[in-house]
Structures are given as structure tokens and as C-alpha cells.
Amino acid sequence: MATGYVYHEVFAWHDTGTGAGLFASDPAAGVQPFMHFENADTKRRMHELIVVSGLIDRLTRLRPEPATEEDLLRVHTPGHVARIREESADPRGGDAGDGFSPFGRGGYEIAALAAGGMIEAVAAVVRGDVDNAYALIRPPGHHAIPSTGMGFCVFNNIAIAARHAQARLGVKRIAVVDWDVHHGNGTQACFWDDPSVLTISLHQDNNFPPNSGAIEERGEGAGDGTAINVPLPPGSGHGGYLHAFDEVVMPALERFAPDLILVACGFDASALDPLGAQILSSATYREMTQRVMRAAERLCGGRVVFSHEGGYSPQYVPFCGAAVIDTLAGGPEVGDPFLPIVSGFGGQGLKEQERAVVAEAARQHGLITEGAAR
Ligand code: 3YP
Numbered sequence: 001m002a003t004g005y006v007y008h009e010v011f012a013w014h015d016t017g018t019g020a021g022l023f024a025s026d027p028a029a030g031v032q033p034f035m036h037f038e039n040a041d042t043k044r045r046m047h048e049l050i051v052v053s054g055l056i057d058r059l060t061r062l063r064p065e066p067a068t069e070e071d072l073l074r075v076h077t078p079g080h081v082a083r084i085r086e087e088s089a090d091p092r093g094g095d096a097g098d099g100f101s102p103f104g105r106g107g108y109e110i111a112a113l114a115a116g117g118m119i120e121a122v123a124a125v126v127r128g129d130v131d132n133a134y135a136l137i138r139p140p141g142h143h144a145i146p147s148t149g150m151g152f153c154v155f156n157n158i159a160i161a162a163r164h165a166q167a168r169l170g171v172k173r174i175a176v177v178d179w180d181v182h183h184g185n186g187t188q189a190c191f192w193d194d195p196s197v198l199t200i201s202l203h204q205d206n207n208f209p210p211n212s213g214a215i216e217e218r219g220e221g222a223g224d225g226t227a228i229n230v231p232l233p234p235g236s237g238h239g240g241y242l243h244a245f246d247e248v249v250m251p252a253l254e255r256f257a258p259d260l261i262l263v264a265c266g267f268d269a270s271a272l273d274p275l276g277a278q279i280l281s282s283a284t285y286r287e288m289t290q291r292v293m294r295a296a297e298r299l300c301g302g303r304v305v306f307s308h309e310g311g312y313s314p315q316y317v318p319f320c321g322a323a324v325i326d327t328l329a330g331g332p333e334v335g336d337p338f339l340p341i342v343s344g345f346g347g348q349g350l351k352e353q354e355r356a357v358v359a360e361a362a363r364q365h366g367l368i369t370e371g372a373a374r
């Protein structure tokens with residue numbers, strides 16, 4: 001049992017500036033400078049916990065190489081890649097595309113290294129060097145569409161790694177499970193009409209992007225039915241998310257029969273996150289990881305690769321992230337001091353409105369399970 005791990009210190013040098021969370025400061029409008037939500041702290045602190053807890057000694061360290069232009073262009077338009085490269089050369093930096101995804105000078109190289117980190121994690125698993133892998137990369141990727149970045153994402157790391165795997169590593173069918181609290185719109189768009197890639201997004205109903213990720217979004221043409229969306233109501237917890245796994249994610253994976261599973265692993269559905277309104281604990285992330293591993297073992301020789309996405313609690317992301325990687329590496333060995341508090345929050349049980357959304361998503365995709373039939 002070997003688990004690959006990608007991290008590079010330069011990921012913390014991706015400079016999102018001193019805005020007020022989302023916006024540039026603007027004293028005249030009363031907007032004080034502070035830190036961008038997507039600053040280095042959550043990821044750097046997660047890496048430090050992985051080292052200090054000793055979890056690092058159970059992992060196989062993988063070295064990221066920058067994604068090549070050829071890799072980027074399998075997913076993104078030449079215009080997008082060129083614009084990011086040009087703005088990245090400007091000492092003032094630029095923006096990934098929507099005005100609240102700033103990057104500093106050299107942002108192109110760091111974003112290319114993030115995508116390349118995910119490529120290396122996938123390649124190590126496909127080569128059989130490791131059984132599974134976690135890419136702790138920054139900037140994130142799941143909102144980036146072919147023509148632009150958005151939502152703090154510059155390049156779509158998962159889509160780039162998936163296309164690399166298909167073009168270079170002989171992988172055919174790929175399933176993406178996205179449990180970031182925001183809709184995985186970019187990944188969905190990259191494979192919208194492509195039946196070789198299944199995208200499943202569990203997200204908070206209509207959070208970000210606006211009006212994105214409805215149950216009715218299901219892919220088109222040859223890809224009809226290969227995009228699955230489960231927009232869970234705010235306040236969803238342990239019971240709601242695991243129910244979505246049992247009734248939608250697991251049967252959908254089983255039916256699709258992928259050769260490789262990728263996870264868009266955000267931690268912004270945690271109870272302590274400033275950008276989400278869900279209440280997950282590290283125990284939920286542990287159990288979702290176990291379920292994905294079980295599906296991968298049944299369907300594709302255990303081949304599963306995690307790509308870090310959002311998650312904005314500097315205190316809690318490290319423990320949720322360590323729980324996922326610990327599980328991939330055969331744990332439980334790493335603890336979570338927040339768990340007694342967070343797992344005791346009201347609303348962790350499955351609620352009727354969550355059951356209804358999950359049932360509707362399962363119905364939309366013809367996924368009838370024992371649980372639903374009861
Ligand atoms: C982008 C702008 C407002 C919410 C924000 C979401 C970024 C994220 O974590 N996406 O997964």
C-alpha cells in the first residue's frame with residue numbers, strides 16, 4: 001500500500017494579494033485591505049500538519065513538473081493560455097478571468113506547476129508506482145472552463161490531468177467526483193459532450209457560480225447523462241452527504257465503470273468554512289474517501305487520485321485534509337481535535353429536504369438503489 005503525495009513550497013507563493021476576501025480594497029467604498037480568501041494559509045498549514053504529525057513518513061513524495069503548453073492546450077484555448085502567460089509576465093500580475101481571481105507575477109508558472117502536479121500524481125498511479133495519490137496543489141482548478149479561469153482557478157488541473165491520461169497513458173474512461181462546496185462547473189464544461197468522462201458534483205445549491213449545477217444539467221449529445229449534479233441545501237451534514245454517496249455517487253460509478261477515478265477535493269463544505277454553509281467534519285471526509293476507495297477497488301484496481309480544490313478555514317482544513325490522506329494511506333492514525341465539537345453540531349443527520357434532492361438526482365439519472373426502493 002503506497003500513497004503518492006504532491007506538494008511544492010512555491011504553491012504558497014501564488015500571490016492573490018491583499019484584497020478584502022474577494023475584492024480589491026477600496027477605502028472610498030469602505031472596503032479595507034486584508035487577505036484574499038484563497039491565500040496560502042490553508043494549504044501551507046495542511047502540508048505542515050502532514051509533516052509534523054508524521055503522516056509524511058507514510059507517503060511517497062512525488063515531484064511535480066510544470067504542465068507543458070501541449071498539456072494545457074488539450075483543455076484550454078490558445079487565447080486563454082496566452083493571456084495568462086502575458087499577464088503573468090507583468091510585475092503587477094493579472095486576473096484569471098472574473099475580476100476576483102487575481103494572481104501575481106509568475107502566476108502562469110505556478111498554475112502550470114499545479115496542473116503538472118496533478119498530472120504527476122495521475123501518472124504515478126497509472127504506472128503503478130503508488131496505489132493512490134493526493135495532489136496538494138494551488139491554485140485550484142474546478143471552475144476553469146476552456147476559454148477562461150474564474151472562481152480563484154486559473155487552469156483546470158483535473159481536466160488537464162484527465163486529458164493527459166487519455167492522450168499519453170492509455171486511460172480511457174475517467175470519473176470525476178467533486179465534493180467541493182461549489183459547483184464543479186469548469187470540469188463539467190470540459191467534458192459536457194464527451195461520454196468518456198463522467199463528472200459528478202455534490203455542492204451547495206446555487207452558491208457559486210450563480211445559477212450553476214442544477215439537477216437538470218446532465219451533459220449533451222454523446223455526453224448526455226455523463227454530467228451528474230446533486231445541489232444539496234445549505235445546512236447539509238454528515239448524513240446528507242453520505243446519503244448522496246450511497247444513492248447517487250456509488251451507483252453512478254458502478255454503472256459508468258471507470259478505469260480511473262479523480263476527486264476534486266475541496267474542504268469548503270466543512271462546518272468551519274467562511275465560503276460555504278454546510279457542516280461536514282473530518283469524519284465525513286474520511287467516510288467519503290473510504291467510499292471512493294471502495295468504488296475504485298471494485299472498478300479500477302484502486303486507482304484514485306485526489307486534487308485539492310477550495311477550503312478556507314486555516315484552522316480546520318489541515319485536519320480534514322490529513323483525514324483524507326491518512327485514509328488513503330490505510331489509517332485511521334491521525335486525529336482531529338475539532339471532531340467532538342463539529343460532529344455534535346445539530347443537523348448532522350439526514351434531513352427530509354436532502355433526501356428529496358438526492359432522490360430527484362437519482363431519478364433524473366435512472367439510478368435506483370435498494371435504499372431508494374425501500
Ligand atoms: C469564488 C467567488 C465567490 C465564491 C468563490 C468560490 C471559490 C471556490 O472555492 N470554488 O470551489
Ligand code: ZN
Pocket residue numbers: 180181182266268309310311
Ligand atoms: Zn469551493
